[in-house]
Amino acid sequence: MSQTPKFNPARAMQLHEIERWDIETDVAVVGFGGAGSCAAIEAARAGASVQVFEAFSAAGGSTALSGGEVYLGGSGGTPVQLKFGFADSTEDLFNYLMMQHAPQGDEAKIRAYAEGAAAHFDWLVQQGVPFKESFLDERVVEPMTDDCLIYSGNEKAWPEVAHCKPAPRGHAVQMEGMGAGAVLMQHLERVALEAGVHAHYDCRALCLIVDDQGAVAGLVVRQDGRELAVRARGGVVLCAGGFVMNEEMLRQYAPQLLRGNNPIGNPGDTGAGIQMGLSVGGLAINMHEGFFSLPFYPPSTLTYGIIVNDKGQRFINEDAYHGRVGTEILAQASERYYFIVDVDAYGSYEALNFMAADVVATGDSVEExxxxxxxxxxxxxxxxxxxxxxxxxxxxxxxHKQPEWLRPLETPLVALDVTPGRGAFYPYFTLGGLDTLPSGEVRKADGSLVPGLYAAGRTAAGVPRRGRGYNSGISVGDATFSGRQAGIAAAKRAGCGSGPLWERRPAAN
Ligand SMILES: Cc1cc2nc3c(=O)[nH]c(=O)nc-3n(C[C@H](O)[C@H](O)[C@H](O)COP(=O)(O)OP(=O)(O)OC[C@H]3O[C@@H](n4cnc5c(N)ncnc54)[C@H](O)[C@@H]3O)c2cc1C
Known part of the structure; x- marks a missing residue:
């Protein structure tokens, strides 16, 4: 017989069920990853008391596992962009992100992000996050050196290149090798603690507490085997990541992602934050979307190859971002997909690849x-x-592959099987979440707000809305940026600070 657990993120407790408050704070933050740390820093700096509840023994979440690439630009350019001669206007960044995420992109969020992204870079630097002043002009998933600036999306690929002025906007945190998100999180955790944030580790948020008017009054957490009622005067900020580790939710909302073989994230990506939002009337949107990638470069030489379906036909410009290629493969009606490369390109694939696709045919002639x-x-x-x-x-x-990547394919040829489910590496994570204003306030289906509830990062539907339009760096960029806004807004509701960040920005160019 199945038993309904007493505490369930999908069921909020009523205020009258709470006998006493164990913890009282202005702002309660669920999750100490990228969004949560930034929410906590800003709320604390606004003068609020802040408590963060993190399910695991350390801060970090998926942000610490990430490549530490942050998609930033606009306002004329970040210092790194400018050093290498890439002037990047706010309008160019805005138009590019709108094109990437149309039709489901949120114009208000993209506007706020485009206006605030360069200042967000400065903010990260002020927190001590290191970025080397260097530009790596190579087609890589993330730098394996300690370099910073890369083209990390579809900026130089069709159709974007025909409509938006290309600029490199992927800013990787400085660290030799991959996985610089760990360095980013070390700094954000340190700064949060220095700002006076009280962090509870090994402390899982179980459910929200809601009053008779539907306002969020706090939450229940479990620490050392005890359930504690937390009162949050300003509000609760949900920064608990996405739902890529919750197979039931994936089956319900985004079943096509299960064609991938590598859910990327941390074990806490269970969708608990989204469920908590739903439990108090919040709306979840864009839940079918995800990042779904075929990371076929490096080596960049594979870009000279072509991808065909089971009719022997191409369907994508192979110089597109690896996430777009993966997403387009998902969208096709074909039983098989093959990467056809010449021997030169295959040689460098053998030397270094993430794709792990098997060679399924070779031919001295195309007919063979x-x-x-x-x-x-x-x-x-x-x-x-x-x-x-x-x-x-x-x-x-x-x-419309660009001339840079066009050269006739010479025999002998090699075919790699890149059909999802047949061995090739297909990482994925979710891009759906709670519907929020740019301030992080959670919306209901009728457009009204859930008082006292905020969400940021992958718990919310943020700037990145489409697998097809995803760029490396936009999730960490959005998580850290949106976390800051939500922290400020929650502190303001507690009577601290002066309001959403981007309104305080000097006018962009
Ligand atoms: C290997 C890898 C590489 C990536 N590289 C990049 C990259 O370079 N650039 C980029 O933009 N994106 C990248 N991504 C994606 C990106 O890292 C994430 O989408 C983003 O960091 C999510 O940030 P977040 O703050 O929403 O969540 P997280 O950073 O995951 O933080 C959520 C936190 O909430 C905690 N939590 C969850 N449930 C509860 C609960 N009930 N109670 C208490 N705590 C809870 C979790 O333990 C976690 O610490 C990568 C992802 C992976 C896995």
């Missing part, structure tokens, strides 16, 4: 490769004949 792959006669032959003919002229009228 086509036969070995079991493709209908002359489909791949026709595709390559057309591709090579135009590539020789530096053109790709079918998929």
């Amino acid at each position: 490769l086509e036969q070995e792959l079991g493709l209908p006669a002359r489909t791949l032959v026709n595709t390559l004949e057309t591709y090579n003919r135009f590539a020789a002229q530096g053109e790709d009228p079918l998929c």
Whole structure:
């Protein structure tokens, strides 16, 4: 017989069920990752008392596991962009992000982000987060050196390149090797504690507490086996990450992501924050969307190859960001997908790759490769004949791969099987969450707000809304940026501070 647990994130407790408050604070933050640390810092600096509740023994969350890439620019350019001659206007950043996330992008959030992103870079630097003044002009998922600035999305790929002035905006935190998110979180945790934030580790938020008017009054947490009632005078800020580790929620909301084989995140990505928001009338939106990637570069030489479906046809410009390529594969109706490369490109793939795709055919001629792959006669032959003919002229009228990556594919050829579910590495995480204002205030279905409730990072539907439009750096950028706004707004409701951050920004160019 199944037993309903007493405490369930999907069921809020009523205020009258609470006998006493064990902890009282102005602002309670759930989760000590990227969004939570920034919410806590800003709320504390606004003068609020702040308590953070983190389920695990250390701060960090997925932010600490991340590459530490932060997507920033606009306002003329960050100091690193400017050093390398990349002037980046707010309008260019705004237009690019709108194009990436249309039609479900949130214009108000993208506007706030575009206006505040360069100042957010300065803020991170002020917190001690190191960024090297360097530009790495290579096609990489994240720098494996301690370099900073990279093109980390579709800036130089079609169709963006035809509409938006390209600028590199991926700013990787300085650390030799991959995984610089750990350095970012070390600094954000330190700064939060120095600002007077009280952190409770090994302390899971169980459910919200709501009053008769539907306002959030606090939450219940479990620490050392005891349930504690926490009163939050200003509000509760939910920064508990997304739901990529909750298979039941994935089946319910975003089943297509389960075609990937590597949910990336931390074990706390159970969707508890989203469920808590839903339990008090909050609306969850964009829940079907996720980052779904085929990280086929480095080596960048694979970009010279082509990807075909089971009809031997191309369907994407292979110089697109790896997340777009993965998402487009998900959207196609095909049983199989193959990366076709020449021997040169394959050589560098062997030396270094994340994709882990198997070689399933080789051919001294295109006909031989086509036969070995079991493709209908002359489909791949026709595709390559057309591709090579135009590539020789530096053109790709079918998929618009840019001239930089066009060269005819010479035999012998190799085919890698990149069909989801057949071994190739497909990491994914969720992009749906609570519907919030740019201030982090949680909205209900009728557009009204849940008083006292805020959400940020992947618990909210933020700036990144589409797998197709995702860029490396936009999730950590959005989590840290939105966390700051939510912290300020919650502190303000507790009577501390002066209001949302971007309103205080000097006018952007
Ligand atoms: C390997 C990897 C690499 C990545 N690289 C990048 C990158 O370079 N750039 C980028 O933009 N994005 C990257 N991402 C994605 C990005 O890291 C995350 O989407 C983002 O950091 C999420 O931030 P967050 O603050 O919302 O959540 P998190 O940083 O995950 O913080 C959530 C916290 O909430 C805690 N929590 C959850 N439930 C509860 C509860 N009930 N009670 C108390 N605490 C709770 C968790 O333990 C966690 O500490 C990467 C992700 C991974 C996994």
